[in-house]
Amino acid sequence: MISAGIIVEYNPFHNGHLYHLQQTRKKTNADVVIAVMSGQFLQRGEPALVSKWARTNMALKAGVDLVIELPYTFCTQKAEKFAEGAVYLLTSLQADFICFGSESGNIDTFTNTINFISNHESDYNRFIRQFMNEGVSYPKAASLAFQQLAQQLAPSRDLLDLSKPNNILGYHYVKALQEIGSKTVPMTIERIHAGYHDQQLSSAKISSATSIRKTLAENRTLDHIQSHIPDTTYQELSTFYQKFNTFAFWENFWPFLKYRFSHSEPNELKDIYEVEEGMEYRLIRFAQEATSFKDFMEMIKTKRYTCTRLQRACVHILTNTKKEKMRNKFPEYIRVLGFNQLGRQYLKEKKERISLPIISNLSQADRKAVQLDIKISQIYSFAFGNNGQKIMEEEKKQFPIIVE
């Protein structure tokens, strides 16, 4: 069986994701598509709108064959670490291809860019330090450094535009594949219609997940987004809302985050992952004044610390995740969230060649390995008030979702 891996958040699964899925199959001729999907919190430091189980349902119903969880240690991370975790899982799973969407759409520009940067690494790093000394954030400095390097040394070469978010992610996917010596072959598809960060719904049927979430947060009804998502997503979102009475937004967690800042001493926060350089004092001080999470972010963001960076720190504070818990270089297990018959057959066939333990039943799993992900679900459940209990029941259901 030919297999293609994709790296996703599906927050929520929309028409653009469907296009990506279809194109992946077409381009790779894959029999099986494996999605490595973020768990309850996401790369940009946000809670997932709906639980990983509901998102697994969306994925399977839209045609994904096998859904694997990207553990917390990797899913709420900067692009580099996020990519390393996801790519490592797909490599372990013996995926023949990885196929990702990008603004570029041309895989050669990725390898060219990686080679170019690697050939000029010391200049590149010097530029990054220079820009950071001017006070900008690391991702911004890296993008500016690359731009400067490319203009000076290779103005006419076919290199990536590394100011584009999906190009950045793709760059890290391809780089991680090289670094771990993976046999998995990278491919890319040009993204159509929507920009990753677009705030407004597009008039076409493909809109960014950001704009879909924003519309949902403002209207608290599915009406406005219906034409931008497959029916299966619509059904799943409706079912979830009926069951939980809300979607999970940062604002749902705000009272708890604020409480956390109210009861904590600065020295109790300094060991939290991504809390650095005395950031804890600033956060504690402003949390007292802020009346919403949005308000809080407006108060604390700086040129040096982007919203995304601060949101991730806030997720780790909310979940009380210490630096020492995030030291794993690579994932240590494969947690199966769901599959169809093909996906199950694939796992069965490859089982012998997969070195990581495959967890499909929590009760048989090495408890210590999955402990953090269980705790994360517990914290995630606080978005849902009294209905939170159901999140933990889901989590302990222990068996992958099967869609035939």
Add this chain to the structure above:
Amino acid sequence: MISAGIIVEYNPFHNGHLYHLQQTRKKTNADVVIAVMSGQFLQRGEPALVSKWARTNMALKAGVDLVIELPYTFCTQKAEKFAEGAVYLLTSLQADFICFGSESGNIDTFTNTINFISNHESDYNRFIRQFMNEGVSYPKAASLAFQQLAQQLAPSRDLLDLSKPNNILGYHYVKALQEIGSKTVPMTIERIHAGYHDQQLSSAKISSATSIRKTLAENRTLDHIQSHIPDTTYQELSTFYQKFNTFAFWENFWPFLKYRFSHSEPNELKDIYEVEEGMEYRLIRFAQEATSFKDFMEMIKTKRYTCTRLQRACVHILTNTKKEKMRNKFPEYIRVLGFNQLGRQYLKEKKERISLPIISNLSQADRKAVQLDIKISQIYSFAFGNNGQKIMEEEKKQFPIIVE
């Protein structure tokens, strides 16, 4: 001016408190009645129904002349420490008398009992250890030890019934007065009608605060309790409810306490005051299953740890108060919550002879001294959702309430 001190919680101020106040004036012939009142959390490990400011209003409008805060370090404590803090403040304030309600009603039984126990201290302590080895709680063991001692050695003497809650408190007041060599003279008034722990409203107009709170929690309306409280209390409770939309019950804090248990490692709880003997493991485990605070208490209480003891531990966990913060032997400041003209005049007259700093304006106070009480108000504010902000505005208002 003759002054009488009383030690109160006023949760809420009811007809029994009014009787105590009137009898205090009559018995001591006092010109000024000074109430030392618990802050936002109370002796038995519960949040106060309404803020300390609202309760100060109730006290002043019912005729108390001066209201002083019993700081957190003393108000959420076992009887002995609670008494020491309160008695120390009244002694510092140069109160001529302390007048407390008790089941006994006879001050000589208190001094007799103190002398009796002090004369047989080693036997008394041996009995306490014996009973504790059988697994009962410390207060229970102390009460049984005393009973046994009295039966064996002084069956016919006029000693206290130390199984009664107000006798126990009174015993500690009188003992603390002796220990600090106070010139303040203790007096006691027999409590009428209601038992301290009564759950049901009495048919008479004096009911226990416990029964009043229980009725309020069940009905969320003031109708049923109106005849058991003075009009001034009724007005104050109504105003508070209109402003905050709820009273503060433990259940309001349950999501935050549960969240605290969900995100904390056991070793992060073991330094909390009153968390002992590995209690943290038990609490974390059961908090996951419990669906309400009541449910939680039912799960965790044992013969050794009474509800009161566990509730106090939960308050300290909620407020993240470490053992090291609770080491003060005596209060270090006098925080004035409110007064009438007489109360103000009294303070003015005695000022020179009061050695503790008097805080009536937070901005002029030694910030470090009042820091804990400010933090406690911040945590208390989480009972009120978005209205919590108003609790902090009250707290920072900084000036005592003046009722003319």
